[in-house]
Amino acid sequence: MPQFASESSGHLRRYAVPEGLSPEERFEHWRMWYGSAVETPMRLEKSAHASPVLFTPSAISLAGPGFSLIEIWNAPALGSWAPNPDTRDIRVAYFRKAPTLTLALNGEPEPVSPGSVRFIDTSVGGSFDAPEGFHAVQINIDRSSLDVSETALGSLIRLPDLAKHPLVGTFVVPALLSWKRPGIDREASGTADILRSVMATLVGSLLDVPVEDEAQKPALSRAVKKYLDASYDNPDLDVAMVAERFNLSRRSLFYFFENEELHLGERIRALRTRKALELLLQADAQRITYAEIAASCGFSNVQSMRRAVKEFTGMNVREIHRSETGVRVALKQLRESLMP
Structure with missing residues (x-):
């Protein structure tokens, strides 16, 4: 070396x-x-x-x-x-x-x-x-x-x-x-496992030699996370699409994420919510409609975005600017949970 x-x-x-x-x-x-x-x-x-x-x-x-x-x-x-x-x-x-x-x-x-x-x-x-x-x-x-x-x-x-x-x-x-x-x-130790x-x-x-699931797990988990980071704003992205992209069964995907803080579907939702909160906190957020924010983050509709924001922050969308400090704390925690 x-x-x-x-x-x-x-x-x-x-x-x-x-x-x-x-x-x-x-x-x-x-x-x-x-x-x-x-x-x-x-x-x-x-x-x-x-x-x-x-x-x-x-x-x-x-x-x-x-x-x-x-x-x-x-x-x-x-x-x-x-x-x-x-x-x-x-x-x-x-x-x-x-x-x-x-x-x-x-x-x-x-x-x-x-x-x-x-x-x-x-x-x-x-x-x-x-x-x-x-x-x-x-x-x-x-x-x-x-x-x-x-x-x-x-x-x-x-x-x-x-x-x-x-x-x-x-x-x-x-x-x-x-x-x-x-x-x-x-x-270095975690990088060694992934490589x-x-x-x-x-x-x-x-x-053409079988590889144990445990040996594939670090690489696959990281690759899936990178794929989600680049694709969460696609409203069609779901577990089935990820499984097809990586040629895996849904059961295998759930296994690879079973010990993660966020399971696969939860991670997709968290990525969309993180982006929504960032947009809602922007100074000119009032000029953007909730429908536009929801669509740009991959949510299927405004109601889905409202539910996700409520779940991750405990607040309604309309309360975001009135409780900005608390929202920024929740956003920081959300970002940390999404680290690779």
Whole structure:
């Protein structure tokens, strides 16, 4: 796993090439850092076809129990690594921007399109050619926690781009795009559970191996919550729609949320109520009709909004501005109950 030696905060580490260096010095600084920062030493050389545009490489990582997350903006370069049989990680990389990247993971070079998602095995040698650099995000998970054999890992490495696999869009990419939220370095243990769940669910699907519900639970719960956060204002959103979206039975969905403070249907209602309270508290709320607020929050009608507001605050809608302090306290509690 990466051992970032620069600015750090708990498990979170960052690296950037210092200012004031010449282009040659910048590349040498990056090359020296890069070659020593990763578990499997990488060798970097300048690409013969490097873009003339000045590129500023940088990296950020989060390391925790049995996992690491890495986001890297790589300089234009040729990179290679020797086989490292001691590597115990299973790695998935999401190449967000890779306009001219070529990877050689199985002996044969192949182009990688922007948005591609691939497994990478550094226990065998490989290389890349990135004349314009690339931007990638990577999950590394201790393989022993996933019970993935050498044969199974070989099968995963040989898979082509996984970007269109439904579980990648549902679980993997959201995990890779949302991990830099404030305070995540203080949540390393919980993050480890989610990432192992993400990887177990994906690997189980790709290898057609059953995955226990308990192993899927952290990843699925988080993915469903993110989906609800983005979709609560759809008046048609209900448990049946969520079950169809994630290809699960209603019973399975209720199981995944049985120990949550808010069950699935309650969470949808709470999200709508939170937004309604925020709108009702706005200074110009009087210019917005209750019907407009209800519709913009996903409530089927004004009466549904009134009942939800009464349930969560103990007040009628008309009392909101007369008891603003109490409403803000209730809103704060509602927001806390909706945290991922």
